[in-house]
Amino acid sequence: MDIREKIARRAALELKNGEFVNLGFGMPTAVPNFLPEGVQVTLQSENGCLMMGPTPSAGEADPDNGNAGGQPITLLPGAAIFDLCESFAIIRGGHVNTAILGGLEVDQEGNIAN
Known part of the structure; x- marks a missing residue:
């Protein structure tokens, strides 16, 4: 597991059952892959999707459905x-x-310019 996956997994551990969660682009798009068992949240993608699940398996993707990162x-x-x-x-x-x-x-001090 690379550092990006570790960060996404850690973020997923912060989520509580029943929450509505907005996922931005970048590392947040991997959060659905690491939701703890038994924690059910409603995931929203900024580009216009509600109730998305984990990344599809190879060959199972629908090209019309994508997250904020495409x-x-x-x-x-x-x-x-x-x-x-x-x-x-x-x-x-x-x-x-x-x-x-x-x-x-x-930046190198962890300040975010968003």
């Missing part, structure tokens, strides 16, 4: 795909409990 995703039963405006209405409307964002730029 990587393939699985959709759980009851999932919805919508436009970016709806996605940010969910975020700005206070319907998200936790957001896991990627750092666009991080």
